[in-house]
Amino acid sequence: MSVSPFPEKAALRREKRELRAAVPANEAREAAERAAAEAEPWILERSPDCVALYAARGGELDPAPLAARLWAHGIQLALPAVVARDRPLAFRAWRPGGATVSGFAGIMEPTADSAPVMPDVIVVPLLAFDRACHRIGSGAGFYDRTLERLAVKHRVATLGYAFALQEADNMPVEAHDVALDAIATERGLIRPGG
Template sequence: MSATPSKGDLRTAALARRDALGDRERAAAAEAIARRGLPLAIKAGAAVAGYSPIRNEVDPVPLMQTLAAKGARLALPVVPARGKSLIFRAWSPNDRLMLGPLGILEPSPAAAELVPDIVLVPLAAFDRAGHRIGYGAGHYDFTLAHLHRRKTLAIGLAFAAQEIPAVPAAAHDVMLDLVLTENETIDFRSV
């Protein structure tokens, strides 16, 4: 009988599958997600937080631009410190970004803080129950735990290749409301 794989093992395998995708496949996936959009109405002025893609993540910018064209205000996260909630600052595609302390591009400290109505969440792996595996630092779990209290939607962006049969979820892990891949929209809100 084999042992159940750890989150670390599942993360490594899912990231290897993601990294095996070519640049064209990744760009086509981001465009497919943007064309399909979200399965819900976006109220004018709603704040949508994306992320600056790293490590071959799905690029959220095409989807963010689609949502901005429908009246959404855009934001990107800023990592203040380990164990602290992410801060979301206003952003538009023409804004210049700065390299943050973790080497991730972030908006200027002068950009206005926004509390998002929707957070587009990067991930390493996901399952059909709405669980995700991140990179292990807990930034999104900590942040989403606070934002869920105000009914902020958490929407994972992933390539279909990142799906796994089951995430070994812990009590502190926050479930996603939806996952968007290049192939489908998976809605966990009624699960």
């Protein structure tokens, strides 16, 4: 992966990671419930057969309440799995409380025998975002590679998922950066252009 021409991305990642980590556990749980209530209608409008979430770590907004809501609607859920450092993510079937194993960087993912699935909606973790729905991730590029591949092969809806405090006013945006379709926070749903 090439070095970003925007060194301020590293500083922004650090700042937002620290802010996110400082959210008290009870406030994080409340934020996760409110964000799920914001995200649920947007996802249901798309009538998805399958929604990919993520296993929260490092202070990420936990999508577990959203998973429970979607599962109650009978929607197939999935989690990503890293197959190789330079490859797009794979998605495997999963359900709330389902078996997971520690994968790349200790991120929990479905067991290898879980069925491969193709999501219609991907809930994307991030470190920073702006009102145009650009995101900065952790820097490994897994979601960038995945979303680029799926844009060609299978149109998916993308929903960023974060605490409102992760919003940034002056996001460094590179030519290859593609905006998400929307971002859900505990304070509401953000769509590009308002």
